Amino acid sequence: MPLGRLPAWLLLAPALLLLLGMFLVPIGWFLVASLQELGSLAEILEEADAVLLSGAVGGALINTLWISAVVTALVLVIGYPVSYAMSRASGLAFTLLLLCIVLPYFTSTIVRTYAWMVLLGRNGLINQLLLGLGLVSEPVQLLYNRTGVIIGMTYVLLPYMVLTLYAAMKAVDMRLLQAAESMGATPLQVFARVFMPLTLHGVVAGVLITFILALGFFVTPALMGGPGDMMIAMLIEREVELTQNWPGAALMTIVLLVVTLILYGLYSRFTTDEKGAMP
Amino acid sequence: MQAVALEGVTKRYGAETVVAGVDLAIPAGEFFTLLGPSGSGKTTTLSMLAGFVQPDEGRVMMGGRDMTRVPPRGRGLGMVFQNYAIFPHLNVAENVAFPLSVRGAPKAEIESRVAEALAMVKLTGFEKRYQRQLSGGQQQRVALARAIVGHPAVVLMDEPLGALDKNLRYHMQVEIKDIQQRLGMTVIYVTHDQEEALTMSDRIAIMERGRIAQMGPPREVYEKPESSFVAAFLGEANLLPVTPEGAAARGPGGALIQAGAGSLPGKGGLAFIRPEKLSITAGLADAAPNALPGRVLHASFLGNTMRYEVEVEPGRSVLCDTANAAGAALHAPGADVTVSWNAADSRFLAG
Incomplete structure (x- = not known):
């Protein structure tokens, strides 16, 4: 039964109200109230200049972009073959793969992060294994530095990439690959000239969603990173909790929000493209 | 000369025998049709010719060579698929060029061959279009051009006209037949449409439950059926x-x-x-x-x-x-x- 515009909006209304009440109103109120503390527009701009050009914000922003980029690249490299296997698997194999990918999702981020800390610590499983095999002579520092942050975030973000890629790969008509093969294409050519281009929009969508999510990460870098791994979300939290500098936090929030919205704009362009395939 | 032959080819899926000891010998230049109801094994037979499916018994011969274990890309066949299998990310010219470009043919040769193939299917001027900008009949022509662009000796066609309306189907029948004769190609054609089989073929093999029930020129199988199945299936x-x-x-x-x-x-x-x-x-x-x-x-x-x-x-x-x-x-x-x-x-x- 086709729904008119009005009923569709009615169905969306509960979700929209929730979003309005729980997200837009609080963040709007936070931003307005915090910035009003500073006084006039000129004073706000002056403060913005000072805060945003300060070393702390610049450093955190660079950290955030760099960590997000590395994590996104890793997630893509690890996720692409997994998604491919999932899109070709059926029955029990598919169910097992899906469970492996999705099950950790149902555990809280904090629990998962602590589990990684057990694995990666100085006396953790991984270091014991490396020492036992004689690959290293002393424990490797895997926690409380950039390595720890990247490992932790890659793990948490992997399902988003895998599920996005899976959807794109599942939509590829297998008969096209068969056709390419019958036309003389080698397996590598079938992949590079047919499969890859047909899943490229999924790659772009997966990269954007992973990057967007990585930008706002807080728990994992806070628990698994060191002092040099301050990300923008952690800085915002510190401004609010520690230094009680609400106007400063508000200004940084705006920066994060703007970057995120720009990327989100790109993301929705790629995911709502009519055919889902790139011309 | 014999272009294609199947020798005692059998295919089973589990307990079910889909193709049961099929013997065929198709001379070069013949328009040969596998006709049968769905589930008669005609598409599986074609898939074994293409190399997508491995027979459990028997041999697939092409030009005197045993091709049974050769993968599809080594068989040098042209193929038109039931759903056309047009690559949506490539335009018409790139689609038609695909069989040549994966083999690393020189650019000049690709260009002239593509132009020639598109002219043959009357699609000159459509080079830059994508699949979504083409009608069903035009997609069919692209698939046909792509199958013949490399001048293969043998072209396989799997119900290529099934999705077209009756009028267009008749036109395409005439055109396919015309191109086949001009290029002297051997065509192995699969259809469940008896009228199409009678119109186009030099010879027809009527398949019934994995076996060839009867094989011969259209007029012969139509007028001299050897079983009630063949008699009732052909009109x-x-x-x-x-x-x-x-x-x-x-x-x-x-x-x-x-x-x-x-x-x-x-x-x-x-x-x-x-x-x-x-x-x-x-x-x-x-x-x-x-x-x-x-x-x-x-x-x-x-x-x-x-x-x-x-x-x-x-x-x-x-x-x-x-x-x-x-x-x-x-x-x-x-x-x-x-x-x-x-x-x-x-x-x-x-x-």
């Missing part, structure tokens, strides 16, 4: 139950039936006769061989023909097609008529 057929009596037989109402060919087992069989070979005359004629008195049940006007359904005994009727020619007499439902035919136009079938 309308009257199949009258008869019991043997000497060289002839007794049919409905005890009428004497003679046939030009075929033989009957002792327990009886069927007399086969096409509706268009029957003549219909008004009134109940005296008893004579191959003449059945009856009553018109339905008279359908089909444009160039009239189709009568004539009840020749309670619960049994025959179809009779007569040309709607100048001055043709019409018979109204309920009228008493006699249908008759020449013994040479009918055959006895075992069943």
Whole structure:
């Protein structure tokens, strides 16, 4: 039964109200109230200049972009073959793969992060294994530095990439690959000239969603990173909790929000493209 | 020269034998059709020719070479797929160029071959279009151009016209046939449309449950079916139950039936006769061989023909097609008529 515009909006209304009440109103109120503390527009701009050009914000922003980029690249490299296997698997194999990918999702981020800390610590499983095999002579520092942050975030973000890629790969008509093969294409050519281009929009969508999510990460870098791994979300939290500098936090929030919205704009362009395939 | 041959090819999926010991020999330049209902094994047979499916037994020969274990890309075939399999991320020219470019052909050669193939299917000027900008018939032409661009000796076609409307299908039949003859290609064509098979083929193999029920030129398989399955699958057929009596037989109402060919087992069989070979005359004629008195049940006007359904005994009727020619007499439902035919136009079938 086709729904008119009005009923569709009615169905969306509960979700929209929730979003309005729980997200837009609080963040709007936070931003307005915090910035009003500073006084006039000129004073706000002056403060913005000072805060945003300060070393702390610049450093955190660079950290955030760099960590997000590395994590996104890793997630893509690890996720692409997994998604491919999932899109070709059926029955029990598919169910097992899906469970492996999705099950950790149902555990809280904090629990998962602590589990990684057990694995990666100085006396953790991984270091014991490396020492036992004689690959290293002393424990490797895997926690409380950039390595720890990247490992932790890659793990948490992997399902988003895998599920996005899976959807794109599942939509590829297998008969096209068969056709390419019958036309003389080698397996590598079938992949590079047919499969890859047909899943490229999924790659772009997966990269954007992973990057967007990585930008706002807080728990994992806070628990698994060191002092040099301050990300923008952690800085915002510190401004609010520690230094009680609400106007400063508000200004940084705006920066994060703007970057995120720009990327989100790109993301929705790629995911709502009519055919889902790139011309 | 023999282009393609299947030798005792068998394929099983689990307990089910989909193709059972098929033998085929197709000479170069022939338009050969695999015809059968769905599930008869014709598509599996084609897939084994293409190399997508490995036979469990038997050999696939091409140009005298054993190709049974050669992967699809090593067989050098052109192929038109049922759903066309146009690459959506490539434009028409790139699609048609695909078989050449994956083999690393020089750019100049690709360009001239693509232009030639597109001209042949009348798609010159569509080079830059994408699949979503093409009609069904145009997509079909792209698929055809891509199959012939490398001038393969053998082209496989899997129900290529199935998705087109009737008018367009007829045009494409003529064009495919024309291109096949111009390039001297061997075409192996799969269809479930008997009319298409009859129109286009040099020879037809009618498949039934994984086996070739009969193989021969269209006219031969149409007029001389060797089983009731073939008779009924290729168009309308009257199949009258008869019991043997000497060289002839007794049919409905005890009428004497003679046939030009075929033989009957002792327990009886069927007399086969096409509706268009029957003549219909008004009134109940005296008893004579191959003449059945009856009553018109339905008279359908089909444009160039009239189709009568004539009840020749309670619960049994025959179809009779007569040309709607100048001055043709019409018979109204309920009228008493006699249908008759020449013994040479009918055959006895075992069943």
